[in-house]
Amino acid sequence: MQQKIDAQQVRKVAKLARLDLTEAEIEEFTGQLGAILQYVEKMNELETAEVEPLAHCLPIHNVFRADQVRESLGTEKTLANAPERDGAFFKVPKILEDSSS
Amino acid sequence: MPVHDLTAMELRDRIAAGQVSSVEATRAVLDRIDRLDPVVGAYLSILPERALETAKEVDRKIAAGEPVGTLAGVPIAIKDVLCTSFGTTTCGSRILQNFHSPYDATVVRKLLDADAIIVGKTNMDEFAMGSSTENSGLRKTVNPWDTSRVPGGSSGGSTAAMAARMCFAALGSDTGGSIRQPASFCGVVGLKPTYGRVSRYGLVAYGSSLDQIGPIAGTVADAALLLSVIAGHDPADSTSVDEKAAPAGDYLAGLNEPVEGLKIGIASAFNAGAEPAIQKAIGEAVDDYREAGAEIVEVDMPHLDYAIAAYYVIATAEASSNLARYDGVHYGYRSENANDYIEVYTKSREEAFGKEVKRRIMLGTYALSSGYYDAYYLKALKVRNLIRGDFVRAFERCDCLMMPAAPTTAFQIGEKVDDPLKMYLADIYTVAVNLAGIPGISIPCGFDAAGLPIGLQILTPAFSEAKLLRIARMYEARTNWHTRKPVGLE
Numbered sequence: 001m002q003q004k005i006d007a008q009q010v011r012k013v014a015k016l017a018r019l020d021l022t023e024a025e026i027e028e029f030t031g032q033l034g035a036i037l038q039y040v041e042k043m044n045e046l047e048t049a050e051v052e053p054l055a056h057c058l059p060i061h062n063v064f065r066a067d068q069v070r071e072s073l074g075t076e077k078t079l080a081n082a083p084e085r086d087g088a089f090f091k092v093p094k095i096l097e098d099s100s101s
Numbered sequence: 102m103p104v105h106d107l108t109a110m111e112l113r114d115r116i117a118a119g120q121v122s123s124v125e126a127t128r129a130v131l132d133r134i135d136r137l138d139p140v141v142g143a144y145l146s147i148l149p150e151r152a153l154e155t156a157k158e159v160d161r162k163i164a165a166g167e168p169v170g171t172l173a174g175v176p177i178a179i180k181d182v183l184c185t186s187f188g189t190t191t192c193g194s195r196i197l198q199n200f201h202s203p204y205d206a207t208v209v210r211k212l213l214d215a216d217a218i219i220v221g222k223t224n225m226d227e228f229a230m231g232s233s234t235e236n237s238g239l240r241k242t243v244n245p246w247d248t249s250r251v252p253g254g255s256s257g258g259s260t261a262a263m264a265a266r267m268c269f270a271a272l273g274s275d276t277g278g279s280i281r282q283p284a285s286f287c288g289v290v291g292l293k294p295t296y297g298r299v300s301r302y303g304l305v306a307y308g309s310s311l312d313q314i315g316p317i318a319g320t321v322a323d324a325a326l327l328l329s330v331i332a333g334h335d336p337a338d339s340t341s342v343d344e345k346a347a348p349a350g351d352y353l354a355g356l357n358e359p360v361e362g363l364k365i366g367i368a369s370a371f372n373a374g375a376e377p378a379i380q381k382a383i384g385e386a387v388d389d390y391r392e393a394g395a396e397i398v399e400v401d402m403p404h405l406d407y408a409i410a411a412y413y414v415i416a417t418a419e420a421s422s423n424l425a426r427y428d429g430v431h432y433g434y435r436s437e438n439a440n441d442y443i444e445v446y447t448k449s450r451e452e453a454f455g456k457e458v459k460r461r462i463m464l465g466t467y468a469l470s471s472g473y474y475d476a477y478y479l480k481a482l483k484v485r486n487l488i489r490g491d492f493v494r495a496f497e498r499c500d501c502l503m504m505p506a507a508p509t510t511a512f513q514i515g516e517k518v519d520d521p522l523k524m525y526l527a528d529i530y531t532v533a534v535n536l537a538g539i540p541g542i543s544i545p546c547g548f549d550a551a552g553l554p555i556g557l558q559i560l561t562p563a564f565s566e567a568k569l570l571r572i573a574r575m576y577e578a579r580t581n582w583h584t585r586k587p588v589g590l591e
Contacts (some may be wrong), residue, residue: 020447053482055539063339081432
């Protein structure tokens with residue numbers, strides 16, 4: 001049986017998903033995701049060329065409201081759960097390289 | 102009868118009549134939690150001071166003759182996937198272990214407006230991903246009927262709390278069976294409303310096109326009472342159905358009127374996948390309806406066998422997108438080992454998410470990634486349409502479908518944790534309902550040889566919860582399964 005997914009692909013997907021998986025997890029997930037994908041391919045037994053994809057089970061439509069100023073959470077409540085903050089800002093490690101270095 | 106054995110309706114009526122105080126009922130629940138929850142593990146947090154204070158206020162209002170809400174004084178448990186502006190909202194995850202929501206979910210607000218007493222927040226599979234509550238990152242919950250077994254999941258904390266009478270009713274959420282399956286495992290009533298019936302505002306998202314909040318209760322009437330409180334359009338949730346299209350109602354009105362000329366659809370081949378004891382119990386329940394005058398029609402639902410495959414692609418795809426928000430920046434856990442901003446994301450997520458959550462994020466990311474989108478995600482959406490078609494055709498011939506809520510009764514703790522696919526396959530009777538968006542209920546319909554509860558699942562077309570509840574009540578009125586209680590726990 002051909003493997004559905006290999007460790008190389010699992011590493012790539014982990015990078016896309018922003019997960020710093022351990023080597024042990026990569027190995028474990030390679031096997032498990034392979035088995036799940038193998039099962040999922042059961043769907044290929046069904047002929048669906050003429051079937052519309054259904055993303056949502058109810059007829060949904062755009063919902064509009066008047067563009068009015070309303071009360072929002074405010075800075076303190078919004079920042080209350082911040083892992084790190086600096087005044088009215090969320091604080092994260094430096095994103096841009098220091099141009100002088 | 103001790104206070105904790107009253108139904109939510111009975112308690113509410115006695116509190117309103119001044120026969121029992123809300124403080125007394127709340128104390129009874131808190132005492133039971135103190136005594137039983139070290140074993141059961143249903144709650145992630147309890148809110149004793151707040152609960153007693155609110156109960157005292159309800160008692161004062163009643164004594165003063167002031168108007169009170171429809172759940173006045175009734176202690177209720179909330180699955181910890183629902184945001185509360187008090188206490189923590191953890192989702193059973195270490196990534197949200199210390200998260201304090203700045204706002205209340207709409208359903209929480211509605212319960213509080215109805216003067217309910219929120220006693221605590223219940224355990225769950227992390228981010229509602231699981232069928233046994235074993236994926237909780239924070240606590241282990243056991244089944245009150247047999248403490249070596251799982252309560253089901255992901256709303257296993259709410260159903261275990263209900264079964265052990267550590268609340269009078271509870272809220273859960275159901276993305277692929279997370280209310281109905283644990284309700285069947287714990288011998289209680291669990292209702293998943295139609296998608297759009299109840300506002301999802303403040304429900305931490307897992308699979309946004311599938312998620313729905315619903316009641317967990319000891320009786321059908323209590324589920325109807327809770328649904329009456331939480332249903333209805335909410336401007337804060339654009340997918341909640343507007344009142345003109347499908348008005349919410351008082352689900353208690355007419356609840357005891359049997360449905361005349363009831364036609365029950367059975368998909369025999371599909372139902373045959375359950376354990377013999379479950380097939381037998383479902384068969385006997387259907388016979389009971391027949392005796393009550395119902396007609397049974399055989400329906401063909403050829404695409405239900407593909408529901409698990411489609412569900413696990415769609416749900417994980419939506420999850421991979423929804424859970425991108427846990428990045429260690431705005432709230433939740435942040436790794437102390439991050440050297441740059443990318444590592445804030447990758448290490449925070451790696452260190453604080455549990456295995457099943459990572460697995461589902463990986464699966465969903467893969468299914469949406471370039472080169473695989475058509476083969477997996479698009480294909481699954483097409484299969485979803487075929488599954489919905491099965492229900493549409495079936496409901497042309499019958500009022501409701503009946504099937505098991507799960508292929509087995511509660512399984513042993515640890516039995517399936519090492520084999521995720523095996524765990525997924527146990528969702529065979531529940532996931533199609535979420536893909537089709539229709540309502541479903543699980544009600545107690547018997548026990549297996551080991552004394553474990555069995556659930557009868559009943560399904561009706563979209564937005565017909567009133568009829569669904571009436572059909573469920575027809576059976577409950579003729580049986581006494583719902584009055585049985587776990588033994589040996591006390």
